[in-house]
Amino acid sequence: MFKMLRQKLRSMYSLRKLMSVLITIAMIITVVITNALSREDAKEQIEELFDAQMLQTAKVLELFYVNQFTQTKVEQLALQPIKLHVHATDVETFAEQSTALNLMYEHKLSFQLLNSMGDLLVYSDSSGDKPLTSFTQGYELRNIDDVSWHVFSYFSQAHKVWIVTAQSEDVRKELLEKMMSNAWTVPLIVTPIVLLILLLITYSLFKPLKALEASLLSRTPQDLSSLHIDLPSELVPVQDAINDYLSRISQAMQRERRFSADAAHELKTPLAIVKLHHDGLQEVLNEVPESLAPQLHDAHIHLNAIDQGVERMSHMVEQLLLLSRVDALNALNLAPTRVGELIETSINQLITIITDYEWQINIADDLTVNVDPFYMALVCKNLIENACKYSPKESIICIDAAEVNGQIVLRFSDNGKGMTDTQILRAKERFYRVDENANQGAGLGLSICQHIVSLHCGTIHLHSNLPNGLTVVVSLPIAPKTIGRA
Structure with missing residues (x-):
């Protein structure tokens, strides 16, 4: 089974196909590795961008909101917090259109202001009325109501207020997938074009080999002259090796023809002598009295065998001479x-x-x-x-x-x-x-x-x-x- 498989693969073996397949595989591997590295790099960049955005939002809230708080105001808000209502929207992706009143991703962004006791003071209803923070300053990833949120928590010492900004994990994933889908689109379009160009190039590059093949196939078995085809430098040694091989075959055939011709010529004289003595002995035996004929019966049998052998050898010599003549034609x-x-x-x-x-x-x-x-x-x-x-x-x-x-x-x-x-x-x-x-x-x-x-x-x-x-x-x-x- 394995032997048949090897023979089948060997019959399908082609430098052109192999080169095309290897280049295609190399392109695919390159694209996959490049996109994998690009994905990791894009993910890091998106994380840094949005984390910086949440930090900046927290600072803006402190500057324009928390700095207006008094102790009395904080106590009042703890009893009756202010809720920022986020309008429901069908806009889910970057490909969809949004307006000034219907902003993309607004319902996936959230902020909260809490007092030191953890009571909500001001918040957006996109995240619900549960605290998003674990009351630890810095960045963290929290799961709230089966939704993953990236949370940044900052405690304002001056006003004893927690400032929390949050962003749904879906935002970052969707942005990353959108960027990477574009990264795949270009190779998918470019790769077939590159392969087509590659096939045209390989066809052009392998034309000299086709010319060499055509030259060899068009030759008659008797044509052992040297090849003279304009070939790339890589194929010149191949042509030289073929020419050397043809030269050695031609020399071997010439030696064979000379041997056949020489042997045939050399055999003609001994065969003629044997034939002459055979005929002479036959005449002598024909003159023997009939009374002695029975005793010479075996001699006639041997003479007939000699005659048949000489005829056969003479025919072979004639054929060899004719073959030598035809070969030299x-x-x-x-x-x-x-x-x-x-x-x-x-x-x-x-x-x-x-x-x-x-x-x-x-x-x-x-x-x-x-x-x-x-x-x-x-x-x-x-x-x-x-x-x-x-x-x-x-x-x-x-x-x-x-x-x-x-x-x-x-x-x-x-x-x-x-x-x-x-x-x-x-x-x-x-x-x-x-x-x-x-x-x-x-x-x-x-x-x-x-x-x-x-x-x-x-x-x-x-x-x-x-x-x-x-x-x-x-x-x-x-x-x-x-x-x-x-």
Whole structure:
């Protein structure tokens, strides 16, 4: 399960996506931390502001109210306190409108004047007729009738009067929430814009990588030339490493081709000598009297085995030399060629084996393709020879060609054993042979055909026929551009 999850994550891995996600996460974390710190700072500032306001209000009450008190006045107010009525209002938030007679938060503010015995002298009815103070000078937070109040208490020694100012906790909370909601609004608006800009920037920055990818994907398997793309300095080492890798592959393939060509050339002479001595020995044995023929039966068996081995080795040498020639091919001599003529030429070269099969050929006389006649005839001959080699005698072999979507499509169908999907996938590999046919061929024919067809900007596909047989489909552009090795 974990392995599948890792594979899925690996398939989704993208530098562009990862960078976008990491930057997004960094932005979110930055906004959260900034707002958390801003909230604490704003809370402290609001606390200081309103505490200073309550202190100032207490001093104003002492200056303009308490200083007018006499002992007699205090005694009278203790018996009949003055109550400041606060009008009820629906104005609850900063977003709502208020007037001079309907002030915002007025019912959440309160003050009280009390004598030294704790009797109310003057008070606002927004807090009720209960003392807000605990008769301790300074700031405190008190809960009265399930409402939290910030209270400032000050005792006037000159008049023996407690001056109390109070503010509901809701005022500070609402102001703080209003400020912080604005702090969140801006990031919520700005973050999508920043992400969009980020995506556009990353798309632009990753264009060189896309160019590198396109350059590699557009290359043919034979094109091992160096890359020369204008890349940022960070990607230049990557391009250099790819070029070095391509160079080493090219050198290895050249060494392989030289070895194959040299080995094939070196084998031709020994094989010719073996063939010559085989034929000479065969002539000697043919002159032996018939009376001794039974004793030489085993010698004929060995000679036949030698003859088959030499033929097989000679065929392999020819294929290796042909492969070396095709690999070294730099350009094709393209010419308009009738498809029917290509097939006819190929069949005529196989006259010794084609009589054992029935043929169905369906090709229009005027069907023409722009190819190199020599090499394309070689492809057709190889595919026809394979169809004969792997089909039972007297079976039907079909060859047809037609123009489909601007291409010439040739089909070679036989009624042999066919191939499995695994065998089809590996059929065009060099030296690969199907197990049951391992004693035939060198495993180079389809590889050579694939190389020649790719030089013509075409493709070869193999399809298994049901219930028996195999179809080889060759697709060629009608008029390919002049082709040469890069």
